[in-house]
Amino acid sequence: MATKILIPAPLRPYTDNLEAVEIEGSNVGEVMRNLIARYGELKRHLYTEDGKLRNFVNVYLNDEDVRTLAQGDNTPVGEQAVISIVPAIAGGL
Amino acid sequence: MLNLDTSQVSLSREEMERFSRHLILPEVGLEGQKRLKAGKVLCIGTGGLGSPLLLYLAAAGVGRIGIVDFDVVDVSNLQRQVIHGTSWVGKPKVESAKNRILEINPHCQVDVYNTALKAHNALELFANYDVIVDGTDNFPTRYLVNDACVLTGKPNVYGSIFRFEGQATVFNYEDGPNYRDLYPEPPPPGLVPSCAEGGVLGILPGIIGLIQATETVKILLGIGTTLSGRLLLYDALKMSFRELKLRKNPATPPITQLIDYEQFCGIPQATEQASQAEIPEISVAELKARMDAGQDFVLVDVRNPNEWEIGRIPGAHLIPLPQIENGDGVEQVRKLLNGSELIVHCKSGVRSAKALKILQTAGIQGKNLRGGILAWAEAYDPSIPKY
Numbered sequence: 001m002a003t004k005i006l007i008p009a010p011l012r013p014y015t016d017n018l019e020a021v022e023i024e025g026s027n028v029g030e031v032m033r034n035l036i037a038r039y040g041e042l043k044r045h046l047y048t049e050d051g052k053l054r055n056f057v058n059v060y061l062n063d064e065d066v067r068t069l070a071q072g073d074n075t076p077v078g079e080q081a082v083i084s085i086v087p088a089i090a091g092g093l
Numbered sequence: 094m095l096n097l098d099t100s101q102v103s104l105s106r107e108e109m110e111r112f113s114r115h116l117i118l119p120e121v122g123l124e125g126q127k128r129l130k131a132g133k134v135l136c137i138g139t140g141g142l143g144s145p146l147l148l149y150l151a152a153a154g155v156g157r158i159g160i161v162d163f164d165v166v167d168v169s170n171l172q173r174q175v176i177h178g179t180s181w182v183g184k185p186k187v188e189s190a191k192n193r194i195l196e197i198n199p200h201c202q203v204d205v206y207n208t209a210l211k212a213h214n215a216l217e218l219f220a221n222y223d224v225i226v227d228g229t230d231n232f233p234t235r236y237l238v239n240d241a242c243v244l245t246g247k248p249n250v251y252g253s254i255f256r257f258e259g260q261a262t263v264f265n266y267e268d269g270p271n272y273r274d275l276y277p278e279p280p281p282p283g284l285v286p287s288c289a290e291g292g293v294l295g296i297l298p299g300i301i302g303l304i305q306a307t308e309t310v311k312i313l314l315g316i317g318t319t320l321s322g323r324l325l326l327y328d329a330l331k332m333s334f335r336e337l338k339l340r341k342n343p344a345t346p347p348i349t350q351l352i353d354y355e356q357f358c359g360i361p362q363a364t365e366q367a368s369q370a371e372i373p374e375i376s377v378a379e380l381k382a383r384m385d386a387g388q389d390f391v392l393v394d395v396r397n398p399n400e401w402e403i404g405r406i407p408g409a410h411l412i413p414l415p416q417i418e419n420g421d422g423v424e425q426v427r428k429l430l431n432g433s434e435l436i437v438h439c440k441s442g443v444r445s446a447k448a449l450k451i452l453q454t455a456g457i458q459g460k461n462l463r464g465g466i467l468a469w470a471e472a473y474d475p476s477i478p479k480y
Binding site for chain 1: 138140141142143170174227228229230231232235252253254255256257258260275276277278279280291293298324326331335336337338339340342415418419
């Protein structure tokens with residue numbers, strides 16, 4: 001089953017400029033692993049060298065921060081689920 | 094609800110007329126208008142976000158507005174920083190903003206701070222205001238604003254923008270989450286492009302800034318449901334608004350004091366200079382001399398195609414940085430070189446240094462054009478606009 005992942009503007013250079021991609025996987029962790037397997041350049045922008053999600057990037061399953069979910073990365077993705085990647089942006093001027 | 098003392102506040106006949114559309118709103122009314130007049134708002138930055146929100150806070154009748162900015166108005170600001178006008182180019186932004194605010198609402202008390210917000214002045218400044226609005230443009234100041242709001246117990250009305258997208262929320266309000274609950278740490282320098290580098294749709298900060306103004310007015314009035322606990326995402330191209338839940342993170346260490354935010358955001362000056370020093374540089378004068386002498390070299394421009402359309406250095410080859418980052422561009426450079434010397438440039442020298450670092454790891458050496466095409470335009474080609 002493919003899950004829709006919304007890609008924010010700062011990361012689109014690493015997903016062939018796509019704003020959304022469909023990725024297979026049964027839970028959030030698997031979908032994200034398959035995402036960075038397909039778009040290798042994304043990996044260093046999302047994860048530290050020891051594989052932890054970077055502290056200035058949040059991943060949401062629908063409207064919930066995956067880090068706050070009881071099952072975290074192992075949370076199953078539902079039929080209509082949307083995953084959002086939301087990095088910190090600082091612009092204001 | 095904020096504790097605002099309206100016992101000493103009165104509205105003149107002129108003010109009653111001015112704010113009549115508020116006074117007839119049952120949710121605002123005379124008491125609400127007095128709360129706005131009693132309210133003290135500090136806006137950090139009078140740029141893309143600060144400009145529109147200050148205009149509306151002034152018009153709405155906020156009694157006292159503080160503005161912090163160290164910058165002067167530049168002609169490239171006018172595309173979005175609507176509080177400033179053409180005749181103010183070159184003059185301090187805080188003075189320009191004050192002038193416009195008083196033109197809109199002469200009853201407003203405007204405090205100007207023509208200075209940068211730093212750890213040594215933030216707490217003292219924040220103490221005099223009820224609501225802090227974050228219209229800054231960099232991570233160190235955003236963490237500083239957040240931490241100082243937490244330490245002084247002030248709500249932080251947050252907005253930020255990038256190209257066509259924006260984020261807005263309210264931090265540290267009624268025991269709600271703060272910026273560190275959303276993002277515990279900033280990205281390392283260079284990983285996220287700035288608006289100056291990445292561009293921004295001029296109208297975008299208008300939308301996000303007015304969401305901030307709306308939240309500020311709601312907090313002062315004590316009405317409605319604020320964005321506290323919700324992160325609002327706006328996409329201008331799709332014209333979509335989405336909401337994500339934002340909770341306090343129990344793992345976030347408590348904020349007990351202000352810190353060195355430049356260092357926290359990984360901007361130690363010495364390291365920056367050292368990493369720059371690894372990349373050899375060439376001046377525009379040396380480049381010109383080589384061109385005039387007909388020397389053999391390859392000039393690569395790593396800017397984006399739309400920047401290339403604005404202007405270019407004669408003989409340059411366009412290979413945008415993203416292509417170098419994904420590897421295709423590295424091979425293009427290798428083919429072009431064929432034994433020649435490599436010189437790389439961008440707008441001002443940051444992206445070309447990044448490109449040269451990537452090329453170095455692929456075994457390709459080259460020189461960075463110091464100051465980029467802006468320096469070239471300044472010295473040799475006034476026909477290239479300074480964008």
